[in-house]
Amino acid sequence: MREASPRSAGPRTLVLSHSAVTDAAVSERPLEDDTLFEVDAKGAVTWTWRAHEHADEFGFSPAARAAIRSSAPLNRGRGNVDWLHINSATYLGPNKWFDGGDRRFDPRHVIISSRNASFMAIVGRDGKIAWRMGPDYRDSDGTRGIGQIIGQHHPHLIPKGLPGAGNLLVFDNGGASGYGFEGPTAPNGVDGVARGSSRVLEIDPVAMKKVWDYSVAGTESFRFFSHYVSSAQRLPNGNTLITEGADGRLFEVTPATAIVWEYVSPFFGDGANAGNRVYRAYRLPYDWVPQLPKPSERAVVPPDRRDFRVPLR
Helix, strand or coil: CEEECCCCCCCEEEEEEEEEEEECCCEEEEEEEEEEEEEECCCCEEEEEEHHHHHHHCCCCHHHHHHHHHHCCECCCCCCECCCCEEEEEECCCCHHHHCCCHHHCCCCEEEEECCCCEEEEECCCCCEEEEECCCCCCCHHHHHHCCCCCCEEEEECCCCCCCCCCEEEEECCEEEEECCCECCECCCEEEEEECCCEEEEEECCCCEEEEEECCCHHHHHHCCCCCCCEEEECCCCCEEEEEHHHCEEEEECCCCCEEEEEECCCCECHHHEECCCCCCCCCCHHHCCCCCCCCCCCCCCCCCCCCCCCCC
16 A cells, blocks of 8 residues: 655655564564555655554553464464554545644654554654554543444545545444454454444544444444445545445445445456455546546436336346
């Protein structure tokens, strides 16, 4: 994963990678450790951050540390301990919190997402964790109101100029994750928090409170569920584009959560790539491809489901 750096001396590229390391303070088994690199235009590494060096800053309980040490999952390809599985790293970018004097939200800082441990954190330029949410969402009144976030993807601050600018937008996958939450289904303390549905959350990252969410409630909650991949994007009109990635479904919802556009990818792979999953999708403006004329838009009116029939071939 690469991303150009804001407010830096010359162009920079942020790279999320892995390093095979052994750190007895984390686990006696080799780690599949997540590593951030910042590289300049000439390919020189100008900044490095290694996750295992900051294990004490991630908010793990003693029970969680014990579960990581003994039972954290292995990377199936290499056999190393995939203890965090950081699936997203992005610069914060310009935001109102920093403009207001909160140094934790320096635009050059990087927000990361640990899928296996269910926390999100901001990595400062000094390498220290400047801000964190999770892994246990019972830590404060605000996060208790949000509820446990599980296996999340694509946390980022909504960019300036968009509705909700500065708030954190994240796809809360559900499924199972976390360390130290022992129970009948997680006797070793791994994947002890679970939910069979997904949510998209907009969160005030200073007050640590939920501002908005999209979910499907009650007995129908399974109808919105992607336990891996996925993303969300705030649009200029205030709507939110959601990637329900496991099923290759993209849809746009209004602030009142009405679905106004939907698309399901028809492109299926085979073998190891079987399925129509979509890792992440973005809505792009028409002038992204300036050499083509702007297309005309037309409303898509849903058919009356009472008499709609698919023609037989």
